Amino acid sequence: MTTRAMTTDPSTQAANSTDMENYTFETLKVTRPKDFVLHVELNRPEKRNSMNEAFWRELVECFQAISVDKDCRAVVVSGAGKMFTSGIDLMSAASIMAGDPEDDVSRKATRLHGLIQHFQESFTSIEKCPKPVIAAVHNACIGGGVDLISACDIRYCTQDAWFQIKEVDIGLAADVGTLQRLPKIVGNDSLVRELAYTARKMMSDEAWQCGLVSRIFPDKESMVTSALDVAALIASKSPVAVQGSKVNLVYSRDHSVDESLRYIAAWNQCMLQSDDLVKAVTAAIEKTPPVFSKL
């Protein structure tokens, strides 16, 4: 099935709407606004998209489904309502973490270890998903929100956006990705430490200057429109090439140049034999848009 067939074949369109049943969630709203593009909205606006028990579970389920969804090649993540997210749901966190008061320290620790890993897996599922994910942040992005966007590929925000590594204010060291991923995004260790130790708000202009976001928009509507356009542009490219790029960029972040060169050589000894290469080169020569099979 090709991109063109996707746009014109009504039976395929019907199949797509059936596919969306895999994306029925309590805390997320998932739509397919363009061919091969999914829009995931954090969808508890009345609670400022705070992250409750259902959210942590559903985010993994959502990105595991996206990873194997051949009709998705790029994703936009945004927040419904007033802000992107207010971070962990403080009410549900208190009850989830409490556990059995009769447990001894080792049993409490073992339970908390499993819980932290479960929370970590939610955001890691974004990074493990081979489809590029664009975070579109408006207004507040607090605590767990910074962990979430740090696992995304591309970050945009609105002029009114602000970011806060809030964890120290609630008495914990951030443990679901910010301290591990953010220093590698921002490239300013001193700034990351200042933000993590003080929990001060960082406004959009500073987020742009330090490289946390690559574009700032005047409002949410223009940001989401542009994010979806960029996602559609990504989706028009060879999925073999785009997904291979993501996997190798993530690998390279955590390995030496030498190891990463060996990794991509092994990767491409297979992927260079893809039909996509021939199609892309032919399309470039003939000046026609290439049409790639689903992946």
Ligand SMILES: CC/C=C\C=C\CC(=O)SCCNC(=O)CCNC(=O)[C@H](O)C(C)(C)COP(=O)(O)OP(=O)(O)OC[C@H]1O[C@@H](n2cnc3c(N)ncnc32)[C@H](O)[C@@H]1OP(=O)(O)O
């Ligand atoms: C293993 C650990 C894993 C992850 C750890 C992550 C750490 C963090 O995320 S730390 C950050 C925690 N978040 C906060 O401290 C933010 C708390 N909220 C606020 O400061 C404010 O609500 C606000 C975000 C600035 C928004 O203010 P405003 O627009 O005035 O709305 P409110 O009236 O305050 O809230 C509306 C409604 O939402 C509820 N709510 C908002 N945030 C949370 C939250 N984080 N947890 C639970 N509930 C939240 C608020 O209680 C209101 O509910 P009502 O029922 O309408 O009263």
